[in-house]
Amino acid sequence: MFFTYLRRELRRRRKAALVVASGLALGIALVIIVTSVSSGMSKAQDKVLESLYGLGTDMTVTKAAAAQGAGGTQRPRFEFDAKEDEDATQSTDRVMVQGFQTLASSTVGKVGEQAGVADAVGGLSLTVMKVDGQFKRGEFKQDESAGQGGPGGGQGGGGQPQGEVQGGGASFDVNSFTVYGTDVTQQDLGPLTSSQITKGRTFKATETDAEVAVVDSAYAKEKELAVGRTVTVSGTEYTVVGVSTADSGDAAANVYIPLKQAQTVADSKDKVTTVYVKAAGSQQIDTVKAAIQKNIPGTTVTTSADLADTVSGSLSTASDLAAGVGKWLSAAVLVAAFLVAGLLTSSAVSRRVREFGTLKALGWKSGRVTRQVIGEALVNGLMGGVLGIAAGLAGAYVVTAISPTLTAQLGSTGGGTGGGPMGGGGGRQTASRTLDIALTAPVSLSTVLGAVALAVAGGLIAGAFGGWRASRLRPADALRRVA
Known part of the structure; x- marks a missing residue:
């Protein structure tokens, strides 16, 4: 009965369901793209450091x-x-x-x-x-x-x-x-x-x-x-x-x-x-x-984190934007998508007062009505998740296909780099080095699983809004609206 009613209601309200799913999809897609680009920035910086530091090297020791x-x-x-x-x-x-x-x-x-x-x-x-x-x-x-x-x-x-x-x-x-x-x-x-x-x-x-x-x-x-x-x-x-x-x-x-x-x-x-x-x-x-x-x-110890602080140029600027503005923007869009989904679901419940009131008059408990609303919202969230993952993967693929070139300029740490392979000089300042790095946007399994979790969370939040509203309806509200 639950799934039959759920399928019928979603089919009958396709447009409303698509609006809710699209809003969630936008937020999820943006999160995937920003996360993948940030991961690409991190890998690009790792390549820059490896070119000086050596694979597997965590720090260098030079004379002070x-x-x-x-x-x-x-x-x-x-x-x-x-x-x-x-x-x-x-x-x-x-x-x-x-x-x-x-x-x-x-x-x-x-x-x-x-x-x-x-x-x-x-x-x-x-x-x-x-x-x-x-x-x-x-x-x-x-x-x-x-x-x-x-x-x-x-x-x-x-x-x-x-x-x-x-x-x-x-x-x-x-x-x-x-x-x-x-x-x-x-x-x-x-x-x-x-x-x-x-x-x-x-x-x-x-x-x-x-x-x-x-x-x-x-x-x-x-x-x-x-x-x-x-x-x-x-x-x-x-x-x-x-x-x-x-x-x-x-x-x-x-x-x-x-x-x-x-x-x-x-x-x-x-x-x-x-x-x-x-x-x-x-x-x-x-x-x-x-x-x-x-x-x-009498020694100076320089870690990869210390060297990373000397990286400047477009790679550093883009990394700061992705880590700062990009993540805050994606979080804001995601929160807005959740709120819109919840408000739309709550609004839909308001338009279904007669329906839910009648169901209660026929013997449906408030918990059953709430579960029905949450189920519909959860399906909308999962649909939004599928659309968001598809859009996010497409966006990450476009970034990787374009492979924009970023410039990384490596300056001196003032005491650990000395013109040579990551501190080879022992305490002398070295001239800047400029490297060109192609940006990629790898999408990890954890990012996809995170997107699924966001989709479920969005559905549950929207369902909570609507379920709370539906649980407060009384059969008398339906009878007042009967012509």
Whole structure:
């Protein structure tokens, strides 16, 4: 009887049911779209951070920035020999630790001993500046018209030839690239994990001090490097065993070599610039950070959340809009849809006074009338849920298909980033980096289940409005309206 009456009433009031369902569908669709876009923003930011941070890395430990006036920044110095052959090309390079701040390698072990640390690995970030060129000697040209007739036969009164040096000078090219020394025995942590080996292979665990290298694909293309060829760092030739491609954005370094080799060429034995840390769980990140800062003085700990605060540009702006305005707007529309559905249901009950009064006169209890109204409202809510989910999925698909490009600009945290892979420099400020990220709008199962819950809630709220009104009707109200 319940379902028969329910089906008949919904069929008879199709337009009213469609209006209620459409209102709920609008609110639910907006919630799905905003939620999916926010999820896409979060994933985009994660890609930006991974390009610097390394997959699985929760935080980095670098040396704390030195106080003002506590030692000037080292400047690169280049020295050239005086050669008789003016056409000889001269070349020299300088390997510099990024940020000029290092930690003892023993710091890696100390960090790994802290409670809540699952893994820790050290790395050394370097910048190599290579200068190539040649000097050209100038030519002295005498001024024949000067000093004619004077003593010395064309020389000035001081006995020196009159004239000037013309031509000569120097022409040098400066080539700068970055090198990252990686611990080949622990390659599942650190910035190299944010790249994929696309040609050749990665390092072997036994190549701790081997003269081998992995180069970034963009740098390999620029310098025409390939697997089997060599790249020179401070006079040492490294055989390229693999080519890597960054998953997103720029690579952490142009060239990757074993950590011991990096320490050797940089004259930084048993030194690292960065310790990459993986916490045992995401809930322990703040606790681990506090423990490291307390137990290992003279260090700066930077988490992914700290780095995320430095992300600006259209990605940050859009993320703030989605998280703020978008969520508030969707919540407001959803509340309005619920209220409209409830008011429409209550209004429909008012127009059915004669019907419900007659049913009560025939023996229907108030609870049965209320259940009937709630049942109709619940079906309207489920219909709105289906329409809303369909519209929300369509909207998310359109966003993903268009894939608008957002720009993420990464600035300095002021103490943890030093020009290199997420803090590779140890306390120096670094220049901003700009990355382009394609936005997607993934819809998760939890979002769909949430939409279903909203549809049911909308139906129940609307039914509660109408049911309360219907429960207050008396049979006498129906008799008054009988002509």
